[in-house]
């Protein structure tokens with residue numbers, strides 16, 4: 525059957541396929557498909573940070589079989605869309621212990637002929653608390669990519685700097701890449717991407733560090749943003765955008781540059797920063813509305829950032845993702861402006 529290319533989707537999807545297929549660079553498969561009336565009520569009444577703790581019970585009660593079912597559902601959902609590679613974070617902490625990663629490794633083995641899977645350790649409890657640190661160290665050996673959430677240690681202890689040192693030091697020692705959740709809250713008081721770049725340079729990890737989200741970048745002034753893009757490029761830092769996950773940032777009365785609550789792809793790419801795409805949470809307490817649809821994510825990114833450069837969008841959906849997962853070596857992106 526001939527497909528008439530009269531929609532953007534009909535134009536772009538064959539290009540994505542020809543470029544090696546979709547790469548979903550960010551997910552939390554171990555918590556996906558866990559919606560329930562109780563979870564929805566929590567969603568309506570809790571802040572993000574309260575949710576981090578409220579999730580504990582769900583995790584404690586999940587068995588290896590529960591986790592295996594969630595990983596399998598996610599992997600099959602990705603395969604059905606033509607995704608060829610996926611990175612998912614996995615909770616390896618005092619609640620999930622090693623049950624989720626054991627299940628993940630088993631599920632990865634089952635689907636290995638259809639999907640390349642990389643694991644990163646989610647550090648929902650930070651890396652400063654001794655019990656959390658113990659599980660971070662165990663996790664660091666089991667995963668492919670060192671995961672991070674420095675905000676947690678900043679919130680609990682005011683020790684983001686120390687957390688970064690532990691994260692970057694571990695990555696360097698083990699020869700692994702870093703994926704760090706940064707600048708999530710769309711607030712000009714966040715400077716986490718900048719801090720990540722400085723630490724990347726300090727530890728000599730250029731081309732090996734990837735930020736996840738970077739929403740708050742767009743809340744800063746134009747001058748700050750331009751300086752930051754230059755620094756990101758110097759540090760060889762890439763950024764993963766997960767458009768659905770943060771488009772629901774609550775309204776505030778803060779004054780700032782007008783923008784949608786998303787990674788500023790329209791500025792990052794011309795400035796020479798490689799951007800990849802991910803679904804992040806799917807059908808769980810954090811993001812109940814996401815169905816894990818790659819095309820939906822790309823549509824939201826392109827429209828929300830008013831970015832219509834098809835070749836760049838195809839790179840974001842494919843090759844940049846492979847670089848972010850370490851499946852292809854990092855190459856600096858030419859600066860367009």
Ligand SMILES: [Zn+2]
Nearest residue numbers: 552705804805
């Ligand atoms: Zn995430």
